[in-house]
Amino acid sequence: MTASTETFQPYPAAEPNPDFPRIEEEVQRIWKENAVFQKSVDFRPLEKDGKHNEFVFYDGPPFANGLPHYGHLVTGFVKDLVPRYQTMKGRKVERRFGWDCHGLPAELQSEKELGVSGRHDILKYGIDKFNAHCQVSVLRFTQEWEYYVTRQGRWVDFQNDYKTMDISFMESVMWAFKQLWDKGLVYEGYRVVPYSWAVESPLSNFETRLDNSYRERQDPALTVRFRLDPRDGDAGALDILAWTTTPWTLPSNLALAVGPEIDYAVMRKGDDRLILATSAIGKYAKELEGYEQESTLSAEDLRGRTYEPIFPYFKGLEKAHQILVADFVTTGDGVGIVHMAPGFGEDDLAVCKAHGLPVKVPVDVAGNFTAEVSDYVGLNVIEANKPIIQDLKARGVVLRHETYLHNYPHCWRTDQPLIYKAVNSWYVEVSKFKDRMVELNQQQINWIPGHVKDGSFGNWLANARDWNISRNRFWGSPIPVWRSDDPRYPRIDVYGSIEELERDFGVKVTDLHRPAIDHLVRPNPDDPTGQSMMRRVEDVLDCWFESGSMPFAQQHYPFENKERFEAAFPADFIVEYVAQTRGWFYTLMVLSTALFDCAPFRNVICHGVVLDEDKQKLSKRLRNYPDPVEVLNNQGADALRWYLVSSPLMVGGDLAMPKDARGIAQALRQGVLPLWNAYSFFTLYANIDQVKGQIRADQKGLLDRYILAKTRELVEGIEGRMDAYDLPGAYAIITGYYDALNNWFIRRSRSRFWREAGEGDGQDKRDAYDTLYTCLVTATKALAPLLPHVTERIYTALTGEASVHLADWPDVSYLPSDHDLTSQIDLVREICASAMSLREAKKLRIRLPLRTLTIVHPDADRLKGQFDTVLGALVADEVNVKQVVVSSDISLVGTRQLAVNAAVVGPKVGPKMKEVMAASKQGKWSDKGDGTVELAGVVLEAGDFDIRIQAKEGTHAARFAGGKGVVVLDVTVDAELEAEGWARDFVRAVQSTRKDSGFQVTDRITITAQVPDNIAGALTTHAETIKRETLALSLTVNPAALPDGAVSVDLSGTSVSLVLTKA
C-alpha cells in the first residue's frame, strides 16, 4: 500500500473477524453518550398533518423481585423491534418502563426476609414496618433489570418510569374503582372462591389459572354411608352413599344431592341396604360382592328425605341434612350422589342457598378448623384428612378408601394446594358486560396469531365470571370503601380521589398505603347518635387490578394528562406471552371496556414459551438453558434477537432451545455475518481506491440494476411484513437477499472493483461502488429494527451520520422496480446452477474451461439480444465456457412435453380432467399452431399449459426453470482447454499461497515454480494471464535451482513447488 492511501481512508477499516458482542457494547455506549434513544423519540412530532402522530405502545410492568429470564428477553426484543420500526416510519413512540410493585409476591418475599410468617405475625410486627420493607424490597432487582434490558439492545425510558406504588398511580386506580362503583359494576359478595390458606387470602379465578398452577396431586377419595332417617314403606334401614375427594369437608356436610335424571338402586345383602346410582354398581363390584339389587329409586323418591349427620357438629340445624335434587350431579366419578358442604363448594353453596339452608364455615383464615369442629380444632384441613378418615373407618361408615390422581390448583406463590371456601369479597361484575367485551374483541383487536381472537381469548371472554378483586392483605392499593361500623346506621362511602378524602376527613393525604389510609376514620353522618364511625374495609386490591389500570394510571389520568391520554388511547400495540390472555390482556380488556367502552389495544402479539430442548420448562435448578449473559457476550444481542424473533415463538408456538446455543450461533452466521462481509468487502476496496460511495440508481449495468431492484424488493418485503406484524416473515426474506448480494452481485462484480484506474472509462468501477454503497445503506436502514447493533455500526461507518435509528424508513421509489429484470437474472442464476450440476456429474472442475453451453428455452428469441450483449458473457464466465449458444429450437436438444396447468384447466373441464391428464402423460396431444393445443378432445389455450423439454437420451443436459428450458454442455476437452485449465489451477494456487503468506491484496510479487513438463507448457503459454491475475512482475518456470522457501501446492491432483517473494 502506498503512503497516500494510508493517509486518506474514506471509511473506518472493517474488522475481517469482527467480535460482534464487543461491537454491540461500543454501539450501546455511543447510544448512551449521545442520548440517541431520547433523540429518536423527541425529533418525531406529536402531531403531523393535523393528526396525532403517536404510535402507542404499552409496556406490561414486570415484577422486579427476580431476575429476567428468556421469556422476558423474547418479549423485550419484540417490545423494542416494533417501536424502532414505527419510529423510522415517522411515528413518535414513547417507551416508559413500568414496575409492578404490589401484591403477594412482594409480601411473601418480605415475609421471608423479615422472618415473619402469616397475617398474625405481620400484624404483630406492624403493618407500617412491614409495608415499609416491601417498598424497598420490591425494587431490589431494578439494577439487574436495567442491565439486561440495556444489554439486549432494548430502548426503554427508565428515567420516567412508573411504579404501581406511586401515589399518582394509586390515585388513578382509586378513580377507576369509584367509576366502576358509580356504574354499579362493583359489589361485595359472599362466595366460594379459590382460597390460599398459605397466604391467608382468596385468589381471583384467573390467578389460579395463570401459568400452570394446576399440577397432579394424589388425594384420598372416600365413599361413605349416611343413614337415612326411617320412613314408612322402607324395607329396612337404608344407607345412602356419597363420594368425595375432600374428606375434610365432611364435618361441614349439610346436605346430599342427587341428579334428576339418574336412576338409583337399592342393593341388599342381609339387612344391609345401600343406595347408589345404578350405573355405578359396576365400579363397586368388589365392595358389593354378595349384594343383590332389591329395587330402584328415582331422584324424586329421594328428594327431601333426611338423614343422620355423619358428624355431630351441626346436628339439628334448621333444614340441614336432607337430600336435594341438583342438575350438576353426574355419574362420571363416584356414586351419583354428592355430599354438600355449602361453605366449601361453589355448586354446594348455590344449591343450599336456593333451598334455604344455612352456611357453615368452620375453618379459619389460615385453613385450620375452628372450635365448632371440636375434635379437630386447630388442625390444618389438608392434614385433617388423615384422622378424619381413620375415625370414619373406625365407625364403619367408609365403604371404600382409594387414592385419586387429579389435576388440582395450587397457590402460585407458595405451591400449597388451594381450598375452596366461602368468604366475603369485592367483585367486579364482569358477567354484566362480557358480551360487550366479546364484541369489542371482535371488532377492534388484531391478534397474532389469529386463532387466539376467537380461540383462547374469545372463549375466555365469552365465559367470563365476576372478578374477585379484594385481597385480605397489606401491601397493595386500598379498596377505597368506608363503611359504617354499626349496622343499625348503614352507610357506604366510596372515594375516587385524594381530594375527596381530604375533604371528608380533613387531613392532608400523602400516602394511600395501609396503615396510613386505615387511620382515616370519621363519624357516620347518617347516625344521629354520633356513636358509629366510618371505617375503611380492610382489604387491598388484587394487584392485577392495577396492571389493568396501567394505560391511564401511568398518566395519572384523569387528574393529569387528560388530553394526552385520550389522544393516545387505546394502544396501537402490545406484546406478552400467550398465558396473558388470562392475565394482563384480560384485565386491560375488563377495565377498558367497563371504563371507556373500548378495546384497550389494536394489535397484540402473544408469543409462546421458551423451553429446553426436551420441551421441559427452563429451570434455574437444572441449568437446562444457556446462560443469557453468556449468550449476549459470546454471540451477541443481534444474533439472539434474530434467533428468538424468527422462531415459532412469534406464531404462538413454543421454542425448544438447545442448551449449547447452537441455534444462536447459526443465527449469527446466517443473519449477521453476511451483511458484515458485504460491508467489509466494500470498505476494503473503497479505502484502497479512496472512493466514497454515492446514493444513486441511474446505473445502466444489468447486474447493478438487478441488485438495486432486489434491494427495493427487500425493503418492500420487510415493510409489508412488519405492517402485518409478521416478524418471522420479515426475517425470513433477508437471507435470500444476502445470497443475491454476496454470492451473486459482489462475486460477479469483484473484478470491477480491482480494475486498474486506467482500464476503461472508470465509470463501470464508479457504478460498482455506488451500487454496492446504495444497497448497503438502503438495506441497513430496512434491517435496523431487526438487527439494531450491526446495522448501526455499518450505517454510521458508511454515511457518517449519527444513527440509523434516527433515519427515516427508506423511500425506495427511486430504485428500479423491474420484475422482468430480476426474473431474467434469476433465470440466469438458474441456468448457471443447472450447468454447474452437469459439471458436477461429469467431475469437470470449474477451472477447466469447456467449449460450448447451449441454452434452449421457448423465450430464447426474446432474450437473445440480452444474451448476446451481457447475459451470455455472464453465463460463460460463471460456468467457464468459451461460447454460449441460445436457441428456442427445442428439436436441437430433445422433444416437447405438454404440462397441463391443472389448477386452471381442472375447474374448466371438470370430470373430463382425468382423460386430459392421462393424454398429457402419454404425450397424446397436438399443437394446433395458433398457440393452442388439443388433447382428449379439449382445446387448451395459452395459460392452460406449459411446454417443457425432454432432453434427448445420451446428451449432457439439465433442465431449468421448472423444465421449461434445457442446458446442454459440450464436455469434450482438448489440449488447448487442458492447458488453460492448468493455468487457472496455477493462478488459484498462487493466490491461495499469497494469502497464506500474509501478503496484502495489492502487493506485487515474483513467482518461481517447479512443475511437471506437461504443465510447464501450459504455464508458459498463459504466462501473461497468470502474471496479470496474480499481480506478478515475473514468472519463472522450472529454473535450474529453486530458491529457498518453496511450498508444495496441489494442482488438481498434481503436486508442484512454488516460491513467492514480495517484489
Place this chain on the structure above:
RNA sequence: GGGCGCGUAGCUCAGGGGUUAGAGCACUCGCCUGAUAAGCGAGAGGUCGGUGGUUCGAUUCCACCCGCGCCCA
C-alpha cells in the same frame, strides 16, 4: 369429559385442492475465492399421524380415530 393448538425429511419448521411437497440444521460428496471456510453447490433423506368421506384430483377441505401440548371441568 370439553375447548384451543399441533402432528409434513434424522432435527427445527414453512407450505398448501392440481402433475415433480419446500427451507435451515445435521449427513455424504464436491467446489469457488486478490471480502467471507462462521463461504458456495450437489446428493441422499417423505406412504405429509391413521381411517373413511367430498372431488375429475386430497398432504391440503370434512368426519371419526390415534398421539402430543396448553387451557378448562
